Every structure is written in C-alpha cells, then in structure tokens.
Amino acid sequence: MRFWRKAIIQIMTRYFLWILLSVSLPTHAQWKLVWADEFDADGPPDPKNWQFERGFVRNNELQWYQPDNARCRDGLLVVEGRKEQKANPNYQPDSDNWKSRRPHIEYTSASLVTRGRQQWQYGRFEMRARIDTRPGLWPAFWTLGVKGEWPDNGEIDIMEYYRGMLLANAAWGSGQRYKAKWDDSRKRLETFDDPKWSEKFHVWRMDWDEQRIAIYVDDQLLNEVNLEETYNPGDKKNPFRQPHYVILNLAIGGDNGGDPAATEFPALFEVDYVRVYQQQ
Helix, strand or coil: CHHHHHHHHHHHHHHHHHHHHHHHCCCHHHEEEEEEECCCCCECCCCCCCEECCECCCCCCCEEECHHHEEEECCEEEEEEEEEEEECCCCCCCCCCCCCCCCEEEEEECEEECCCCCCECCEEEEEEEECCCCCCEEEEEEEEECCCCCCCCCEEEEEEEECCEEEEEEEEECCCCCCEEEECCEEEHHHHCCCCHHHCCEEEEEEECCCEEEEEECCEEEEEEEHHHCCCCCCCCCCCCCCEEEEEEEEECHHHHCCCCCCCCCEEEEEEEEEEEEEC
16 A cells, blocks of 8 residues: 555656646747748838948958848848949048058948847847858858947857858957957858758758857757856956847958859848747
C-alpha cells in the first residue's frame, strides 16, 4: 500500500510540475507581432517607419545614398544600386576626408533606417528578401543601439553579404574608440549546396532576449551570442540590453564590399517584409 501511495504522489508531483513549466516557459505560440512593414503600397517607403541616410556615410563605400533609389512596387521594397556619375556637392580639392575628396559620385543606392521612428528591445526580427550576390555588392539587414557612439551602442548584423559570404555578427566596445570587439560568423554561399540560392527569396531571423542573440537563415542557425560576454570595457554597459533600430541598405565596394567594376547595374536588394515579434 505504501508503494502505491508513493507512486501516486510521484505521478501527481510530475503532473503539477509539467503544468507549472507549461505556463511559465515561453513557447513559439507566445510570439506576438508588434510591428511590420509589408511594403504593399506602391511608392516611397512609409515615412512613419523609415527615414533615409544621405551621401557618403561609412566604410569608404562607393555609393552615394539617396531616397530616389528605394521604392515599393508589387509588394516589395526594392533598393536599387545604380552606376551613374554625378558631381559630389561636398567636394573639397584639398580635403583629406574620403567623403569630400572625391570629385564625383560613381554609384548611388539607398539606406533606410527606423531611427527616431521605430525601436525595440528584445524580440524576434524577421526579413524575407532576395539579395544580389554579384561582385562588389554589400547588402545588409542590421540594427544599432539607440544610445552611445559606435561601437559602444552595439551592432547586430542579422544579414550581411559580401565577397561570396553571408555574415551574422554582433559588435560592441573594445575599450578603444571606434574599434569594435566582434562575435562573427561567416558562411560561404557554396556550402548551401544550391546553385540557384541567389535567385531565391530567403528568411533571415534574429531571436534576441536578455541572455542571447541567435541569428538564422531559413531556420539554419548561423551564430549565437552570449550576452554575458558583451559588456563594454569603458562604460561597463551592455549595448544589447537597450532598444535598437533597424537598417536596410545596399552598399557598393568600400572596405569590405569588393570591386564592382565587372558587375552590370542596376543591382537590386528586394525585401518582401520586415517583421518584429515580442514575447507575451
């Protein structure tokens, strides 16, 4: 009799423990959509969600960013890289700054940011897109923290591509100004074993909470970052425990993009949607 009483107690204990865990642990079903842009309305991107970077911005890149190179059509956001020569309005013959010493603009593109419009701390960030993987092109879907100077504000590269590689990275402060510490992952396109990979749309996803960042493409894990290891040495803050905003851009050339000379333009970065979910 004592044996059966003990067995019943064990069964009931396990049952109530299972109920408790089922209620308290987050599940996929608890992700709630909190923001999305489906790009369904033809014309300029929605100004409630996006603003534009302008001019020469970073990384010695060749493109001049301008709003004209981003349009919504047929349910897609199309970011277009063009080869077109224009006078650089900021040209200064004696300048030692890479942005102003160029007499001409050789390429144009667009960079859209949700800074000042939309921002989130933690969640599931998704993009369905098709990227142009030809030489010299550098498309990206990434985030930056709202407070602090780079890299102390934190950077998350959910999708970055150049020179035949997909990258999934996080960067934070190193203790030296403008020098980042990186947790990076690189995957060569040929490892997908799909010769038509670049012709297709794919889904990039980041799952981000207080403890980790996990980055995927088509549900394949590319990188996982432990947020206990991402404190800035200088200010002792963790830049991944603050809100971030989203950036979509198509860069050309620059420090990492490679040589676009043999690439026929225009080049397209086509985005079906961007969605943000959070745990409820």
